[in-house]
Amino acid sequence: MKKVILKNGIAVPAVGQGTWKTGDIPDRREQEIAALRTGIEQGMTLIDTAEMYGSGKSESLVGEAIAPYDRERLFIVSKVLPQNAGRKAMRRSCEESLKRLKTEYLDLYLYHWRGNIPLSETVECMQELKNSGLIREWGVSNFTTDDMHELEALAYSENCTAVQNLYHIGSRGAEFSLKPYLKTRGTAFMAYCPLAVNGSLRSGITENTVLMQIAEAHSATVQQIMLAWAIRDGNTIAIPKSSSQKHTVENALAAEITLSDEELRMIDSEFPTPDRELPLDVE
Numbered sequence: 001m002k003k004v005i006l007k008n009g010i011a012v013p014a015v016g017q018g019t020w021k022t023g024d025i026p027d028r029r030e031q032e033i034a035a036l037r038t039g040i041e042q043g044m045t046l047i048d049t050a051e052m053y054g055s056g057k058s059e060s061l062v063g064e065a066i067a068p069y070d071r072e073r074l075f076i077v078s079k080v081l082p083q084n085a086g087r088k089a090m091r092r093s094c095e096e097s098l099k100r101l102k103t104e105y106l107d108l109y110l111y112h113w114r115g116n117i118p119l120s121e122t123v124e125c126m127q128e129l130k131n132s133g134l135i136r137e138w139g140v141s142n143f144t145t146d147d148m149h150e151l152e153a154l155a156y157s158e159n160c161t162a163v164q165n166l167y168h169i170g171s172r173g174a175e176f177s178l179k180p181y182l183k184t185r186g187t188a189f190m191a192y193c194p195l196a197v198n199g200s201l202r203s204g205i206t207e208n209t210v211l212m213q214i215a216e217a218h219s220a221t222v223q224q225i226m227l228a229w230a231i232r233d234g235n236t237i238a239i240p241k242s243s244s245q246k247h248t249v250e251n252a253l254a255a256e257i258t259l260s261d262e263e264l265r266m267i268d269s270e271f272p273t274p275d276r277e278l279p280l281d282v283e
């Protein structure tokens, strides 16, 4: 499993596990837990969730899935909703996430997207949670490069460990300025929706003949090629969501695939990198 080294020196798997929409349907619970456990056993020990997902149901499911494992082996990420990301509610939000996850700390706590609370207040609250040990690191999500410049002007901004945005072969907006900016600061990038189920430019990717040809050359699926492509720079963690053990194993194996320069050029000609700043792509 390829790794990404975070600012604090911790190595995390380059392919982790998303959990949006898991825990919503009781009949699927056992299957979703089994898929997450398969992923952990395959080395995808980073699990991404949020208080928003199923209003806590996803965190509760993750809590059950991770219970048998040594907590120190795992890297658990959750997110605070914008309306809770201030002095009034953030500590309580975090404590409730911890309770649902049945853990004493989060490895990474993300500000899910920007709302009306001043960014400086959110950052101060994140820092207080870090100082009190409830979270090890904090970061942001759905931030533009301009948002990052605004963050940079604030105290403690250097502690922002990761930025999580939508990123896949058909949605490369983050490459224009955000990804280079993060790389120079040692801030990790987390690619959500790496399998392009969301984002404005998603159609036709899985049927693309060039991707199918590259997949065949690696005895892989197009989805595995999409993941191998997403993590190619060594600073990106892809967090595909899978509720099937078969997909989960495929996703872990994708982290072993290295695309050649020629294959990367072929992908660029099918899905060009942007030549200007694009609006943030979200689901």
Ligand SMILES: NC(=O)c1ccc[n+]([C@@H]2O[C@H](COP(=O)([O-])OP(=O)(O)OC[C@H]3O[C@@H](n4cnc5c(N)ncnc54)[C@H](OP(=O)(O)O)[C@@H]3O)[C@@H](O)[C@H]2O)c1
Pocket: 017, 018, 019, 020, 021, 048, 049, 112, 141, 142, 164, 165, 191, 192, 193, 194, 195, 196, 197, 198, 221, 223, 224, 239, 240, 241, 242, 243, 244, 246, 247, 248, 250, 251, 283
């Ligand atoms: N920060 C944010 O605002 C934000 C927004 C959206 C998502 N996220 C995070 O990012 C994660 C990933 O995004 P996402 O769940 O929207 O989309 P995604 O991971 O791009 O796609 C998930 C879909 O792909 C399927 N899939 C998974 N592995 C596959 C494989 N190897 N081959 C074929 N199909 C496969 C899944 O089906 P099965 O379940 O049947 O395997 C599911 O339908 C979320 O779960 C969440 O944790 C964050």
